[in-house]
Every structure is written in C-alpha cells, then in structure tokens.
Amino acid sequence: xxxxxxxxxxxxxxxxxxxxxxxxxxxxxxxxxxxxxxxxxxxxxxxxxxxxxxxxxxxxxxxxxxxxxxxxxxxxxxxxxxxxxxxxxxxxxxxxxxxxxxxxxxxxxxxxxxxxxxxxxxxxxxxxxxxxxxxxxxxxxxxxxxxxxxxxxxxxxxxxxxxxxxxxxxxxxxxxxxxxxxxxxxxxxxxxxxxxxxxxxxxxxxxxxxxxxxxxxxxxxxxxxxxxxxxxxxxxxxxxxxxxxxxxxxxxxxxxxxxxxxxxxxxxxxxxxxxxxxxxxxxxxxxxxxxxxxxxxxxxxxxxxxxxxxxxxxxxxxxxxxxxxxxxxxxxxxxxxxxxxxxxxxxxx
Amino acid sequence: xxxxxxxxxxxxxxxxxxxxxxxxxxxxxxxxxxxxxxxxxxxxxxxxxxxxxxxxxxxxxxxxxxxxxxxxxxxxxxxxxxxxxxxxxxxxxxxxxxxxxxxxxxxxxxxxxxxxxxxxxxxxxxxxxxxxxxxxxxxxxxxxxxxxxxxxxxxxxxxxxxxxxxxxxxxxxxxxxxxxxxxxxxxxxxxxxxxxxxxxxxxxxxxxxxxxxxxxxxxxxxxxxxxxxxxxxxxxxxxxxxxxxxxxxxxxxxxxxxxxxxxxxxxxxxxxxxxxxxxxxxxxxxxxxxxxxxxxxxxxxxxxxxxxxxxxxxxxxxxxxxxxxxxxxxxxxxx
Numbered sequence: 001x002x003x004x005x006x007x008x009x010x011x012x013x014x015x016x017x018x019x020x021x022x023x024x025x026x027x028x029x030x031x032x033x034x035x036x037x038x039x040x041x042x043x044x045x046x047x048x049x050x051x052x053x054x055x056x057x058x059x060x061x062x063x064x065x066x067x068x069x070x071x072x073x074x075x076x077x078x079x080x081x082x083x084x085x086x087x088x089x090x091x092x093x094x095x096x097x098x099x100x101x102x103x104x105x106x107x108x109x110x111x112x113x114x115x116x117x118x119x120x121x122x123x124x125x126x127x128x129x130x131x132x133x134x135x136x137x138x139x140x141x142x143x144x145x146x147x148x149x150x151x152x153x154x155x156x157x158x159x160x161x162x163x164x165x166x167x168x169x170x171x172x173x174x175x176x177x178x179x180x181x182x183x184x185x186x187x188x189x190x191x192x193x194x195x196x197x198x199x200x201x202x203x204x205x206x207x208x209x210x211x212x213x214x215x216x217x218x219x220x221x222x223x224x225x226x227x228x229x230x231x232x233x234x235x236x237x238x239x240x241x242x243x244x245x246x247x248x249x250x251x252x253x254x255x256x257x258x259x260x261x262x263x264x265x266x267x268x269x270x271x272x273x274x275x276x277x278x279x280x281x282x283x284x285x286x287x288x289x290x291x292x293x294x295x296x297x298x299x300x301x302x303x304x305x306x307x308x309x310x311x312x313x314x315x316x317x318x319x320x321x322x323x324x325x326x327x328x329x330x331x332x333x334x335x336x337x338x339x340x341x342x343x344x345x346x347x348x349x
Numbered sequence: 350x351x352x353x354x355x356x357x358x359x360x361x362x363x364x365x366x367x368x369x370x371x372x373x374x375x376x377x378x379x380x381x382x383x384x385x386x387x388x389x390x391x392x393x394x395x396x397x398x399x400x401x402x403x404x405x406x407x408x409x410x411x412x413x414x415x416x417x418x419x420x421x422x423x424x425x426x427x428x429x430x431x432x433x434x435x436x437x438x439x440x441x442x443x444x445x446x447x448x449x450x451x452x453x454x455x456x457x458x459x460x461x462x463x464x465x466x467x468x469x470x471x472x473x474x475x476x477x478x479x480x481x482x483x484x485x486x487x488x489x490x491x492x493x494x495x496x497x498x499x500x501x502x503x504x505x506x507x508x509x510x511x512x513x514x515x516x517x518x519x520x521x522x523x524x525x526x527x528x529x530x531x532x533x534x535x536x537x538x539x540x541x542x543x544x545x546x547x548x549x550x551x552x553x554x555x556x557x558x559x560x561x562x563x564x565x566x567x568x569x570x571x572x573x574x575x576x577x578x579x580x581x582x583x584x585x586x587x588x589x590x591x592x593x594x595x596x597x598x599x600x601x602x603x604x605x606x607x608x609x610x611x612x613x614x615x616x617x618x619x620x621x622x623x624x625x626x627x628x629x630x631x632x633x634x635x636x637x638x639x640x641x642x643x644x645x646x647x648x649x650x651x652x653x654x655x656x657x658x659x660x661x662x663x664x665x666x667x668x669x670x671x672x673x674x675x676x677x678x679x680x681x682x683x684x
Binding site for chain 1: 391416419420421422424426429431432433434435437438439440455457458461462466467468469471472473474475506507509529530547554601602603604605
C-alpha cells in the first residue's frame with residue numbers, strides 16, 4: 001500500500017511530495033468543510049426539515065475525495081455516486097446551493113438524492129444512486145472525450161465505493177474500459193479493515209493499471225491521482241486507484257478522523273498550520289455552514305410547495321400534450337382547492 | 350393532422366419514388382445523419398457494427414471507420430451505459446441491439462439513468478441518443494427474441510418511444526430521432542425489415558392518418574399496421590369505410606389525432622402485436638374512455654396477441670391477423 005505520510009503525520013518519502021503548500025492547506029480545509037457540512041446535513045435530516053429524506057454522508061472518505069479531486073484537471077469529467085459531498089465542494093460548488101438542493105428549495109435541483117445533482121459548470125455529471133451506476137457511463141464518456149481529439153486531452157473519472165465492486169457492472173466496466181482503451185480513471189474507496197488491495201488486484205487482472213493507496217494519507221492520494229491521471233491522459237488507457245480508508249465505527253465518534261489528523265499533524269510540523277490559523281479555519285467553516293444552512297432553511301419555509309412548472313418541466317426537451325394537460329389539471333386543482341383548510345381536499349394535491 | 354389518402358393503397362405505377370426495404374431505409378437515414386453531424390456515431394456488438402442481424406448497418410463501418418461505428422462488448426448493459434456516457438460528453442450515439450428483448454437486462458440503466466437524466470438534473474444534462482430495437486415476432490425466433498416492447502417501454506417518462514409501422518416512414522423517423530435532444534427508442538418490427546415501400550415523411554410525435562373513413566377508427570402501430578391496412582381493404586369491399594391511424598409515437602401518445610378520429614367515426618378497434626393485458630391498446634382505450642366516451646356508439650374492441658408467451662411454432666396464431674381484425678370490425682359495426 002502506497003503511503004507517504006505515516007499514521008502520525010511524518011513524511012516517509014520526502015521526494016514523493018510535489019503538492020504545494022497552498023494545495024495541502026486547501027485539502028485540509030475542504031476535508032474539514034465537507035465533514036462539517038455532512039454533519040449538519042444529518043442533523044437537518046434528523047429534524048425532518050424539508051425534503052431531506054435520505055442523506056448519505058461521506059464520513060471517512062472525504063479527505064481522499066477532496067485530495068483526489070484537487071489532483072485532477074478542472075475540466076476532467078467526474079461521475080459520482082452517493083457520498084460525494086467532498087467532490088462537489090472541492091470542485092467549487094457553492095455551499096448555499098449544496099444545502100438548497102439537498103433541502104429541496106429548488107425542486108428542479110432537488111429531484112435526485114442530495115449530492116447527486118448535475119454541476120456542468122464544474123464538469124460534474126448528474127449522479128445515480130444505484131450501485132456501480134457511474135462506472136460504465138464514465139468509460140463511454142472517456143471514449144467520447146478521446147474521440148474529440150482535443151489538444152489538451154480530458155479524461156473521465158468515476159468515484160465509487162466498495163459496494164459498487166460487488167456489482168457485476170464493476171467487472172463489466174473494467175472489461176469495457178480495456179476494450180475501448182478509454183482514458184478513464186476509476187477511484188475506489190475501500191475499507192482498510194477489509195481485504196487488502198483486492199479491488200486494485202481485480203483491476204490489474206483485467207488489464208487496468210492500478211495502485212493501492214492509503215486513503216487516509218491525503219498526500220499519497222493526491223500524488224497518486226495526479227500521477228496516474230496524467231498517464232491515463234497521455235496513454236489513453238484506463239487506470240484505477242484503490243484508496244483504503246478508515247470508516248467511523250457504528251456508534252463510534254463520528255467526529256474523529258484519522259485522515260484529517262494525519263494531514264493536520266504534518267502541516268503543523270512543517271509550520272504551515274499554526275494554532276491560530278487552525279482555529280480560524282474551523283471558525284470560518286462553522287460560519288459558512290451555518291449561514292448556508294439557515295439560508296436554505298428559510299427558503300424552504302417560504303416555499304413549502306413547488307410551482308407546477310417545476311414538476312412538469314424537463315421531462316422531455318419539449319413538453320408533450322399529455323404533460324401540458326396534467327400541468328393544467330394541477331393548476332386548476334390548485335386554484336380551486338389550494339387554499340382550502342379541508343385536509344381531504346388538500347391531500348389530493 | 351397528417352393525411353395520406355393519396356398514397357394508400359400504395360400504387361407503384363403511380364408513385365415514381367424508389368421502393369426499398371425497411372433495413373435499407375434505416376441505413377439511408379443513419380448514413381445521412383452521420384454525414385450531416387460528426388457527433389453521430391453508431392454503437393453495437395460486432396454483429397451490429399458489421400452490418401447487423403437485419404442488415405440495417407451494412408457498409409457503415411467501411412464508410413465511416415471503426416471510430417464512428419464502434420464495436421462494443423456483447424453486453425447490453427455496457428452498451429447502454431456507454432451510449433449514456435457518450436451523450437454526457439456531447440455525442441449523439443445510435444445504439445443497435447441484436448434483439449429488442451436484450452434491453453430487458455438493462456432496464457435500470459435505460460429507465461433510471463437515461464430516461465430520467467434531463468429531469469433529475471433539472472435540465473442541465475440531457476441524453477440525446479437513439480436505441481434501435483428489433484421488436485416483436487415474425488421470424489420464428491421464440492419467446493426470448495420476439496417480445497413487442499411497446500408495453501415495456503411505452504410508459505416510461507422521459508423516453509420517447511416510436512414504432513415503425515412501415516418501411517416508408519423508417520428513414521424519416523430515424524433521422525428525426527437522431528436530431529432529437531431526448532433519448533428515443535425506435536421499435537423496428539422484425540416482420541417489416543424486408544417490406545418494401547417508398548419513403549415518406551412522418552413526424553416523431555404525431556400519428557399518421559393512413560386512410561380516411563367515416564365508419565370506424567382503426568388504431569395500430571408497428572407490426573400491426575400492415576395487418577390493419579389489409580383489413581381496411583377488406584372492409585372497403587364490404588362497404589365499410591375505415592379510418593386507419595398509425596400511432597407512430599407510443600410515448601407520448603398523439604391523443605388529439607386519436608380523439609379527433611374517434612369523435613368523427615364513433616367506433617374504434619385497436620390492433621397491437623403484443624399481448625393484450627396491460628398493453629398500449631389499453632392505454633389508448635383509457636384515453637378514449639376519459640375524454641371521448643360520449644362519442645362512442647359501440648364498445649371499443651382490442652385485437653392483440655394472446656396473454657401467453659409467444660411460441661416459435663404457431664407464431665402466426667399468436668399475432669393478430671386480418672381475419673381477427675375483421676371479426677372485431679364487424680362486431681363493432683353491427684353493435
């Protein structure tokens with residue numbers, strides 16, 4: 001397993017570090033932000049606010065996701081599944097939009113489960129909640145990007161968890177990627193308590209270049225993704241990195257995070273994260289998250305029910321006659337019974 | 350409403366347009382679309398990219414090269430997902446499966462990922478792709494390769510489903526399907542691949558009135574259209590003037606053309622190749638019941654496949670034929 005920082009945050013391979021001071025601090029900040037945002041999202045879910053029915057946090061994976069995302073080129077096309085908060089925030093998705101979408105303030109952006117929305121300006125595709133659903137589309141997209149023959153080649157990247165590797169589509173995606181010689185990078189997070197390097201071994205057996213990396217070592221993740229993504233880009237062939245992370249134990253302290261601590265210890269030892277800066281980062285994150293949460297909560301309170309166009313729009317590129325009819329039906333019914341206090345009438349809406 | 354009184358029954362002696370079979374019409378449509386737009390590419394397994402089981406892609410790889418006629422592993426899930434990914438990246442893939450039934454193992458990708466992409470992304474992503482599915486019986490391929498997929502796919506929101514009712518409209522439909530920004534399933538009845546007709550224009554979401562009449566409306570699509578045409582001719586000999594509607598679009602349904610015809614004739618028979626229970630015919634009947642029941646002068650009847658799997662031997666007994674359609678027509682007229 002590739003490791004650059006040991007568990008105490010000591011650099012074991014100094015010459016392997018190419019990330020800049022700014023990049024390392026940004027990984028640290030974004031990983032903390034992701035954890036804090038996910039915690040807040042779970043709190044809102046527990047309170048039953050809005051349409052936040054089912055939120056899957058990225059506890060344990062967030063540092064690896066952030067480090068990997070920052071190591072990619074900005075226009076590399078990302079496919080993700082659930083547990084992708086850190087990916088979106090690392091690409092620059094606004095925290096307000098993140099909370100607003102999750103709470104269903106914007107019905108159109110809140111149609112999928114939280115964290116799966118499309119972010120085309122950040123080169124993030126609309127995700128799917130099904131296991132392994134992002135893998136083969138990423139291969140297809142990578143092949144399409146290669147066909148375009150751009151001067152600065154783009155690659156496609158699929159983030160997924162160990163559950164996806166149990167799905168037959170994982171094997172299908174590896175086969176497809178080698179068959180098509182697609183410039184796709186698979187980024188799998190696995191449980192470090194589980195089988196060691198099994199995902200990477202399966203990829204190697206399928207002919208896909210693979211690495212097994214300590215996913216709690218942000219520097220190892222960053223350097224591996226940066227290096228292998230360049231190989232994938234230049235050679236036009238697939239690659240896979242298995243990032244083994246420590247997930248919080250059920251019932252354990254979700255606030256503990258060995259990946260944060262390890263990177264933080266390293267930054268402190270290098271004089272890059274003095275205590276006052278650390279406190280300022282934490283305060284700023286708290287402020288950002290609370291502001292975004294409150295803004296979204298207020299919006300949700302003001303707009304309890306979506307207007308009809310948010311229900312019937314974007315099914316097809318042009319509204320069909322039957323959808324227009326249903327839209328009109330909804331509006332008519334709303335006009336007649338929308339203000340009714342009669343619960344039987346309202347429930348029909 | 351599009352009418353076709355002049356062209357039906359077809360009279361090759363009057364019509365000087367060249368006749369060709371449905372596979373050729375599809376090939377011509379594909380070729381034209383690929384020449385017009387380099388974002389269009391064809392996908393399929395080796396059989397499909399080397400000409401196709403029914404010959405609709407023959408010569409394409411020689412004309413456009415293996416990068417635009419791309420051979421994929423023989424795994425429909427991988428094929429559909431590849432098309433989805435390519436659409437994400439800005440291409441317009443046309444995916445051909447050997448048999449339409451093959452899509453059943455990939456319905457989650459088609460229905461959850463492809464069909465809903467525009468909606469769940471709030472209109473920020475779309476999936477402009479065409480899925481060509483050889484559909485239905487007619488070649489003795491047995492129950493696993495003979496399903497009429499209109500019922501399985503026709504109710505899926507976000508998916509346009511179109512059925513070729515004749516060789517004549519196939520070229521027009523595939524060209525429009527490729528230009529559409531929605532995912533389009535093109536159902537190609539296997540029994541029609543060798544039917545020859547002159548090309549004509551059909552609209553992607555509009556039914557065609559193939560023959561006008563005042564006594565009864567006959568609604569059909571896909572492989573049922575030629576059967577219905579035959580019934581129209583037989584009925585005319587009995588003095589019954591049938592209005593024949595080719596639905597063309599299964600999803601969305603062109604309800605206005607259906608209702609307009611029914612309100613004129615007051616009588617209707619629906620013909621479909623697939624089994625009767627839960628079929629598209631039931632949907633057409635429901636639309637009429639909801640919106641035009643007071644125009645009905647007789648019960649609507651459906652002529653459909655039996656509620657059984659399709660048997661290889663005796664396939665002709667399963668699929669609706671002119672005799673069964675005529676019996677229904679006479680029952681409705683005599684009511």
